[in-house]
Amino acid sequence: MKKIIIFISLLPILAYAQINRDTSFTIRSAYEKVKKDYPFVKPAEIKTEGLKIFKNIVYYKEGERKLALDLFMPESPKTKLPLIVIVHGGGWRSGHKEMEHPIASRIAQKNYITATVEYRLSTEALYPAAILDVKRAVCWLKKNSGAYKIDTTKIVLMGMSAGGQIAAMAALSDNVEKLSVRECNINAAALIDIDGVFDMTTPSESGKDTIPSKPSAAKQWLGFTYKEKPDLWVEASPLEYVDRASPPMLFVNSSLPRFHAGRDEAIDILNEHGIYSEVYTIENTPHPFWLFHPWQERVVDWVDGFLKKTLN
Numbered sequence: 001m002k003k004i005i006i007f008i009s010l011l012p013i014l015a016y017a018q019i020n021r022d023t024s025f026t027i028r029s030a031y032e033k034v035k036k037d038y039p040f041v042k043p044a045e046i047k048t049e050g051l052k053i054f055k056n057i058v059y060y061k062e063g064e065r066k067l068a069l070d071l072f073m074p075e076s077p078k079t080k081l082p083l084i085v086i087v088h089g090g091g092w093r094s095g096h097k098e099m100e101h102p103i104a105s106r107i108a109q110k111n112y113i114t115a116t117v118e119y120r121l122s123t124e125a126l127y128p129a130a131i132l133d134v135k136r137a138v139c140w141l142k143k144n145s146g147a148y149k150i151d152t153t154k155i156v157l158m159g160m161s162a163g164g165q166i167a168a169m170a171a172l173s174d175n176v177e178k179l180s181v182r183e184c185n186i187n188a189a190a191l192i193d194i195d196g197v198f199d200m201t202t203p204s205e206s207g208k209d210t211i212p213s214k215p216s217a218a219k220q221w222l223g224f225t226y227k228e229k230p231d232l233w234v235e236a237s238p239l240e241y242v243d244r245a246s247p248p249m250l251f252v253n254s255s256l257p258r259f260h261a262g263r264d265e266a267i268d269i270l271n272e273h274g275i276y277s278e279v280y281t282i283e284n285t286p287h288p289f290w291l292f293h294p295w296q297e298r299v300v301d302w303v304d305g306f307l308k309k310t311l312n
Contacts, residue, residue, distance in 0.1 A: 020123045025094035030288045038286065044102035044296040050075055051108055054148075059117075059140035060133065069117045069137050070097055072108035073148060080145070082154035082189070082311050084114045084303075085138055087170075089161025089196075089288070091217035092130065093122040100160065103290060106300045112307070113150055115141060119166070122221040127236055128179055130221075134170045139183035154311050156190045158303070160290055161259070162217070164196015168238035172246060178235075190310050192250045192303060193238075194290050198262025200237040201226065205261060237262065242269045248276040248310040252299055254285040278306050 027043050034041055054071040061067075073081070086104050088095045097116040104114040119133035134157070142152050159167030171188035173179040197205055200218060206226035208216035218233075219225050226233045234240055239262040249270060251263050263279065270277045280302055282289060289295040 022090075022094040022121065022123050025090040026096075027099055027291055030291055034286050034288065034292065038292075041292040041294070044106075044291060044293050046101045047105040047109055049109070051105060053105075060136045067118050067120070067133055067137070068097075069115045069141075070101065070104070071113065071115050071148060072101075072104045073113040074108065074111060077111075077113075077149045080149050080151035081111060081113050082156060082307065083141060083145075083150045083152075084112055084156045084158050084192075084307075085134065085141070085167070086114055086116045087119070087134055087157070087159035087163035087167040088116065089159070089163040090121070092127075092162045092166075092221035093217055095121075095163075099291065103296055103300065106296065107303060110300070110304045113148060122217075126223045127221050127232075128169075130166050131169045131173070131179055132181055134166055135179075135181045135186060136183055138170070138186050139181060142184055154189045155186065156192065156307065156311075157186070157188050158192035158194070159196055160194045161196055161287065162221075164193040165198070165200070165236075165238060166196075167191065168193055168196060168198065169236070169241070172238055172241035176241065188247045190248050190250070190307060191246075192252070192306070193263075194252045194299065195254050195256075195259040195287060196238075197259060198237065198239045198266050200233045200261075201230070202258075202261035204258040206230075206233055239266050242266045244273040244275075246270060246273075246275055248306075250277070250303065250306040251279040252290070252302060253279070253281045254287050254289050255281065255283050256285075256287055259287060276310060278302070 052073050056068045058066045058068050086100045088100050097118045100116045104116050108114045117137045119130040145152050157167040157171040171191045174185040209219050209225040267277050290299050
């Protein structure tokens with residue numbers, strides 16, 4: 001018997017007409033760049049077999065602005081399942097939650113619940129708005145865990161590129177007042193960083209602002225260059241918050257050293273405190289490798305293997 005896939009759309013998101021959006025980073029634009037050097041790759045596709053998919057669930061509203069998430073889960077879970085909250089990339093100013101539907105669906109088929117989250121980009125709100133948005137999404141999911149069979153003791157944050165930095169900041173900053181929300185603490189059981197920078201002060205990130213008329217993506221998000229406010233760039237670095245209370249971490253990286261910044265230092269701190277970590281660097285890969293076949297399948301297998309070790 002063919003399984004029925006259920007698509008449910010709840011309250012729609014506010015129309016985006018009044019929000020200045022940068023649409024430069026999409027799967028199509030990334031593919032056009034990547035295929036020149038990697039002609040064998042293909043954009044990964046959404047997998048729907050055996051899944052229920054809930055789209056555009058509003059998790060937070062401020063005035064007329066609504067933020068939403070999309071949820072992927074097995075059709076008939078027998079027990080509560082771990083939740084993986086996925087934060088898309090795009091230089092803090094572009095990208096969208098739908099970009100991560102393929103990887104979210106593939107992971108959900110491994111018997112997890114996954115959520116791709118909308119957050120305010122730098123064209124709408126500066127740091128730390130994106131981090132607070134992700135935290136509110138997690139809190140909404142925890143509050144509504146019964147309706148979606150979520151095991152609230154197994155909340156995992158996962159992000160790609162700028163989303164990896166945001167996910168890491170959300171997972172590691174429960175005790176940071178500026179980065180806290182009144183709704184709840186995250187209490188992340190694990191963190192998965194896919195090519196997200198852990199140290200924003202590294203020259204490959206902080207040294208870009210040499211031409212005032214061409215601000216870096218990080219400057220546009222933080223509001224200041226590194227020279228203008230170095231303490232702010234330190235504050236926005238996940239490495240600053242890695243300590244004995246940190247969750248196990250999985251790092252999956254491209255071959256580009258820029259996106260490894262702070263990773264090894266974070267692992268050293270984890271090792272000092274006996275906290276488990278794994279790291280994979282895929283040779284000869286472009287930055288947005290996780291969006292494409294054949295690399296996405298490898299990422300999903302690593303995520304599944306890591307979580308089976310750490311959540312159990």
